[in-house]
Amino acid sequence: MAGISKTVTQLIQQSPFLEEALADKLINVSALARHLHKDVCMKLGKDINEGAIVMAINRMEPGYYHKINFGIKKFFNKLGDFTVKSGINDYTFKNSETLFLTQANFFQKVSSETSSFISFSNGIKESTIIASNNLHAPLVQFFQGEQLLGHKKNLATVTINLPKENSEISGVYYYLLKKLAWLGINVVEVISTTNEVTFLVTDTDIDKTFSALMDLKR
Structure with missing residues (x-):
């Protein structure tokens, strides 16, 4: 499972917009898993169940975008004139x-x-x-x-x-x-x-x- 999680995380982080949409809960996780399935299998060299990819996506730790998002919200509260x-x-x-x-x-x-x-x-x-x-x-x-x-x-x-x-x-x-x-x-x-x-x-x-x-x- 560790290999699947790492591979899924790497694929998602290659697209900042994808990571952002995930953090904002704008993406259907099952649909994303189907989209990533071929690339995950290719990188790991074996067939992977889509359910395992869904689990890996749901277990992803808050990424760079999430950290930026938190800091930005505090920053915008202090905008001037x-x-x-x-x-x-x-x-x-x-x-x-x-x-x-x-x-x-x-x-x-x-x-x-x-x-x-x-x-x-x-x-x-x-x-x-x-x-x-x-x-x-x-x-x-x-x-x-x-x-x-x-x-x-x-x-x-x-x-x-x-x-x-x-x-x-x-x-x-x-x-x-x-x-x-x-x-x-x-x-x-x-x-x-x-x-x-x-x-x-x-x-x-x-x-x-x-x-x-x-x-x-x-």
């Missing part, structure tokens, strides 16, 4: 020798707009600027010499202040994004600093996004 901003644009430019200087000049120009939202994200080949609608005109003027790869409008942001221990806990971003994905919310961009995370979504999804994330705190 939520801030919502609407009327947001997303611009993506191709990186160039002049782009970073243009960004610096633009930021200096609009730094007094403290009520506006603005974020820069520099990648290897492209860079993204996320900014409030009122900054559209000056942004277009400053970046007219740069190659615009994409522009999305009618967006909104939800920013969450995270507890300081967020960088020490596994799965924080996974749980946040999973909650939104299950509700069919398309996350356009994710912006993070040490103790803040911002989700950029469409205006039509902002209420649903805010409610979903607030539910994690309750």
